[in-house]
Amino acid sequence: xxxxxxxxxxxxxxxxxxxxxxxxxxxxxxxxxxxxxxxxxxxxxxxxxxxxxxxxxxxxxxxxxxxxxxxxxxxxxxxxxxxxxxxxxxxxxxxxxxxxxxxxxxxxxxxxxxxxxxxxxxxxxxxxxxxxxxx
Numbered sequence: 001x002x003x004x005x006x007x008x009x010x011x012x013x014x015x016x017x018x019x020x021x022x023x024x025x026x027x028x029x030x031x032x033x034x035x036x037x038x039x040x041x042x043x044x045x046x047x048x049x050x051x052x053x054x055x056x057x058x059x060x061x062x063x064x065x066x067x068x069x070x071x072x073x074x075x076x077x078x079x080x081x082x083x084x085x086x087x088x089x090x091x092x093x094x095x096x097x098x099x100x101x102x103x104x105x106x107x108x109x110x111x112x113x114x115x116x117x118x119x120x121x122x123x124x125x126x127x128x129x130x131x132x133x134x135x
Contacts, residue, residue: 008032008045013054021056025064033073033084034092044074044082071095 010028013021032038045053047061054061065082068074073088073095085091108121116124 008050008053009037010054013056013060021060022063022067025050025054025056025061026067029064029068030073030092030096033088034096036089038084038088040084040086040088042084044084046081 008029009032010025011017013024013028015021017024019027029038029044038044044050044065047058047065051058051061065074065076069076069082071091072085073091074082075085076082104125107125108118111121111124112118
């Protein structure tokens with residue numbers, strides 16, 4: 001990997017993990033960008049380099065990069081490489097928050113189907129969060 005391309009700290013990509021392989025890469029890169037470890041203008045590894053690092057196919061990496069590019073989080077320059085977009089961090093955070101909202105909606109549906117009335121959901125969620133902070 002060249003000196004100007006930061007080392008990515010993505011979790012291992014695995015067929016046993018939840019989600020498609022390309023989606024695991026998308027999620028990992030969004031986390032790196034939203035948490036500020038990859039800043040706007042930062043170069044990303046080439047398709048080949050990331051595929052080798054994560055032991056996945058070039059097609060998997062290409063699909064992940066295309067998804068991130070479609071969302072405006074990264075951009076490609078022919079002959080130069082792939083980079084974090086100027087507003088990539090904000091877009092990545094917005095995407096992560098939208099996903100978190102969807103997970104909360106799903107959790108609320110599950111809790112209601114489990115017998116918790118809608119009015120009791122805030123208390124249920126608070127108790128759950130309190131339990132997490134004690135771990």
